[in-house]
Amino acid sequence: KxxxxxxxxxxxxxxxxxxxxxxxxxxxxxxxxxxxQTPGQGLQFLFEYFSETQRNKGNFPGRFSGRQFSxxxxxxxxxxxxxxxxxxxxxxxxxxxxxxxxxIYFGEGSWLTVV
Amino acid sequence: QQPVQSPQAVILREGEDAVINCSSSKAxxxxxxxxxxxxxxxxxxxxxxxxxxxxxxDKISASFNEKKQQSSLYLTASQLSYSGTYFCGTANFGNExxxxxxxxxxxxxx
Numbered sequence: 745k746x747x748x749x750x751x752x753x754x755x756x757x758x759x760x761x762x763x764x765x766x767x768x769x770x771x772x773x774x775x776x777x778x779x780x781q782t783p784g785q786g787l788q789f790l791f792e793y794f795s796e797t798q799r800n801k802g803n804f805p806g807r808f809s810g811r812q813f814s815x816x817x818x819x820x821x822x823x824x825x826x827x828x829x830x831x832x833x834x835x836x837x838x839x840x841x842x843x844x845x846x847x848i849y850f851g852e853g854s855w856l857t858v859v
Numbered sequence: 860q861q862p863v864q865s866p867q868a869v870i871l872r873e874g875e876d877a878v879i880n881c882s883s884s885k886a887x888x889x890x891x892x893x894x895x896x897x898x899x900x901x902x903x904x905x906x907x908x909x910x911x912x913x914x915x916x917d918k919i920s921a922s923f924n925e926k927k928q929q930s931s932l933y934l935t936a937s938q939l940s941y942s943g944t945y946f947c948g949t950a951n952f953g954n955e956x957x958x959x960x961x962x963x964x965x966x967x968x969x
Contacts, residue, residue, distance in 0.1 A: 748900075779959070786861070787901070787946060787959035800956045834900065843957045844889050844950030845908060850900040 746771065748851035750835050756857045762823040765854045769816050769837030776818040777843055778810060781832040781853070790833075793818055794841055825858045832856075860884055862949040864960035871937050871967055879963045881947030882929040890923055890930040891948035891957065894941075901946060905932065934965075942967045 749768040757763050769776050778790040789802035793812035810820040816837075822829055832853045840846035862883045871877055881890060889908045893901040907923035907930060920933045930949075934941055944962040 777957070784961065786961035787948070789956050789958060792956065802956070842955060844955055845906075847903050847906060848891065848893075848948075848957070849903065850893075852900045 748835055748837050748849050750833075750851040750854050752854060753852065754855045754857075756859060757825050758859055759825055759827060761825050762821060763825060763856060764819055764821045765833055765835075765856075767818045767820075767835030767837075767851060769818070769835075770839075770849055773837035773839050773849075774816050775838040775841060775843060775846075776812055776816065777836050777838075777848070778818070778820050779834045779836065780804075781834055782830075787834065790820065792843060799842070822856075827858050830856060830858045860949075860951065860954070861958050862947055862960040864945075864947055864963050866963060867961070868964040869966070871965070873939060873967055873969055874936055877934040877937055877941075877965060879932040879934075879945050879947075879965070880929060881931070881949065881960055882927075883949045883951060885928065885951040885954075887923070887925065887928050887930075888950045888952050889957075890921070891950075892919075892921060892930075892932050893946045893948065893959075894943045895946065895962075896943040904945075937965075937967050939967050939969065941965060 777792040779787040791810040792800040812818045834853045836848045838846045892905040895901040948959040
């Protein structure tokens with residue numbers, strides 16, 4: 745069974761640009777969540793989706809947005825990039841309707857560098 | 860509410876035991892433990908649910924103290940492969956988000 749797939753794996757963007765990251769969950773998983781990981785900050789929660797509906801949102805500015813499609817694939821978008829957005833963005837999927845009571849499977853992440 | 864992990868870093872010799880703690884300021888519904896090696900995705904180790912149900916990983920155990928609102932991860936007879944950063948994630952009652960701590964870096968030396 746294929747794991748969580750994230751694309752692209754690495755990308756470099758310039759300040760002010762926007763970026764879209766993609767995540768394909770494990771087949772059959774309908775819950776997807778996104779995390780931002782930076783040194784010293786651990787994993788910061790961004791969004792959580794189930795069946796195309798955003799269930800939860802973290803404390804990030806409106807520049808960060810996401811969505812989930814009918815096939816459970818998810819995308820997140822960051823507009824007007826800032827240097828501080830440089831991070832590893834991790835996507836995770838869960839077999840249940842939520843993450844709090846189920847095992848989470850993480851993808852390898854998308855490394856975003858903003859210059 | 861981000862859980863607090865301790866210690867932040869620890870270095871052990873192969874064969875020694877390690878304990879990593881995770882504390883929350885609010886009542887816990889569940890605690891998740893993950894290990895991440897450099898450049899890799901976090902990997903599931905253990906999930907503990909209120910009420911005592913535990914879904915885990917062999918050779919690694921954990922406790923869930925509901926009264927103290929904390930969990931501890933126990934690594935016995937550590938192996939070189941145990942090196943990595945350990946994250947706990949907590950979900951509190953009334954808050955369905957899974958929030959992770961800043962991690963504990965474990966280094967096992969021969």
